[in-house]
Structures are given as C-alpha cells and as structure tokens.
Amino acid sequence: MKKNIFLYLFLFTALICLYLFVSSNKMVEMNTVKITKLQSEIDVLKDSVQRSNVKVMDMQYFSLENNDDALAYYEHLDLNNPAAYITDKLLETNEQKGDNPLIPYEGMENDFKINKIKILNHKWILADFSDGKYWGELLIKYELKDDLGVDFTLVDHLLYTRSN
Known part of the structure; x- marks a missing residue:
C-alpha cells in the first residue's frame, strides 16, 4: 500500500x-x-x-543662436543672449500706438503688429506681422550698436492676399 x-x-x-x-x-x-x-x-x-x-x-541652420561666426560679432558686448535682446527690441516697436512703424501697410481690420521673429544672423531678421485677419512678412536688416541700441531697416516686405 x-x-x-x-x-x-x-x-x-x-x-x-x-x-x-x-x-x-x-x-x-x-x-x-x-x-x-x-x-x-x-x-x-x-x-x-x-x-x-x-x-x-x-x-535651426539659419539661426543666430547656432551661428558661432555671427555670435562672434557680439562677444565684446555684455549680453548673455543677443537673440532674445534683439527680439525684445523689435517687439518694442509694437508698443507704439497704431501700426508698427516697420510695416509699410495700414492695418485693415486692426493695427498691423509683428508676431513672430526669426533672427537669421548678425544682420538679418525675418518677421511675420498681422492685423488679426491679414498677414505678411518682413525682411529686416538690423545693427546692434556698442551702446546696445538697435537700428532696424526694412529691406523687403510682402502682404498675403486672401482668396475667398
């Protein structure tokens, strides 16, 4: 068992x-x-x-932040981020009453203001502008001076037309 x-x-x-x-x-x-x-x-x-x-x-190829040769122009200035500084200075032009003085068009719905900014190098900026309904782009030449002043010069511009 x-x-x-x-x-x-x-x-x-x-x-x-x-x-x-x-x-x-x-x-x-x-x-x-x-x-x-x-x-x-x-x-x-x-x-x-x-x-x-x-x-x-x-x-990022055409960008001031990634362009060491362009950044070398600003080594003598006491700026941590030149691109941000220039962007702020360009946006300050929006603070004026009415259209932005760099935009050669009169706003149709509202005032034209700069919205987006792409700093290409130590000389050129691409910017987008709009009045809320119509929009366009700017090519701006700029110069950052030793006293940290910035001069902006409009090189070319375009306004998109709406097709309805």
Missing part, C-alpha cells in the same frame, strides 16, 4: 513537472515574441527621433 502511494505521488509530481515545463516553454516563446515586437518598435521610434533631430537641425 505504501508502495502504491509513493508510486501515485511520483506519477502526480511527474505530471505537474511536465505541465510546468510545457507551460514555461510556451511562456518563454510568448515573451520572446513580445520582446522581438517591442525591439522592432524601439528601432522604429529611434529612427523617428533621428529624423526629427535632423529636421530640427535643418530648421
């Missing part, structure tokens, strides 16, 4: 071991498939991030 109990116990234990072995193999296979799938997703995301970085670098 004792032999039969040990035999049944051994057989039951063997069946449990066999079940655990088979289920663990299936679990390992499922996890391997999941890991492979996640690894391929990671590779796709890495490629996407790399493409995004290239786009950002392309967009």
Whole structure:
C-alpha cells in the first residue's frame, strides 16, 4: 500500500513537472515574441527621433543662436543672449500706438503688429506681422550698436492676399 502511494505521488509530481515545463516553454516563446515586437518598435521610434533631430537641425541652420561666426560679432558686448535682446527690441516697436512703424501697410481690420521673429544672423531678421485677419512678412536688416541700441531697416516686405 505504501508502495502504491509513493508510486501515485511520483506519477502526480511527474505530471505537474511536465505541465510546468510545457507551460514555461510556451511562456518563454510568448515573451520572446513580445520582446522581438517591442525591439522592432524601439528601432522604429529611434529612427523617428533621428529624423526629427535632423529636421530640427535643418530648421535651426539659419539661426543666430547656432551661428558661432555671427555670435562672434557680439562677444565684446555684455549680453548673455543677443537673440532674445534683439527680439525684445523689435517687439518694442509694437508698443507704439497704431501700426508698427516697420510695416509699410495700414492695418485693415486692426493695427498691423509683428508676431513672430526669426533672427537669421548678425544682420538679418525675418518677421511675420498681422492685423488679426491679414498677414505678411518682413525682411529686416538690423545693427546692434556698442551702446546696445538697435537700428532696424526694412529691406523687403510682402502682404498675403486672401482668396475667398
């Protein structure tokens, strides 16, 4: 009788071991498939991030902040961020009553004001302006003087027409 109990116990234990072995193999296979799938997703995301970085670098190519040669013109001045300083000075021209004096158009809905500014280098600025309904762009030449004054000169401009 004792032999039969040990035999049944051994057989039951063997069946449990066999079940655990088979289920663990299936679990390992499922996890391997999941890991492979996640690894391929990671590779796709890495490629996407790399493409995004290239786009950002392309967009920053014409930028005072990333142009060491242009920034060298301002080394003698006590400015931590020349681009921000010039942007602030250009936005100060919006504070005058009426249209911005650099914009050669009269506002049709409201006053024309400068909205977005892209400082290309130590001489040129691209700016976007709008009156809320109509908009355009400016090419501005500027000079940052030693006394930290900034002179702005309009080089070219355009006003987009609405097509309805």
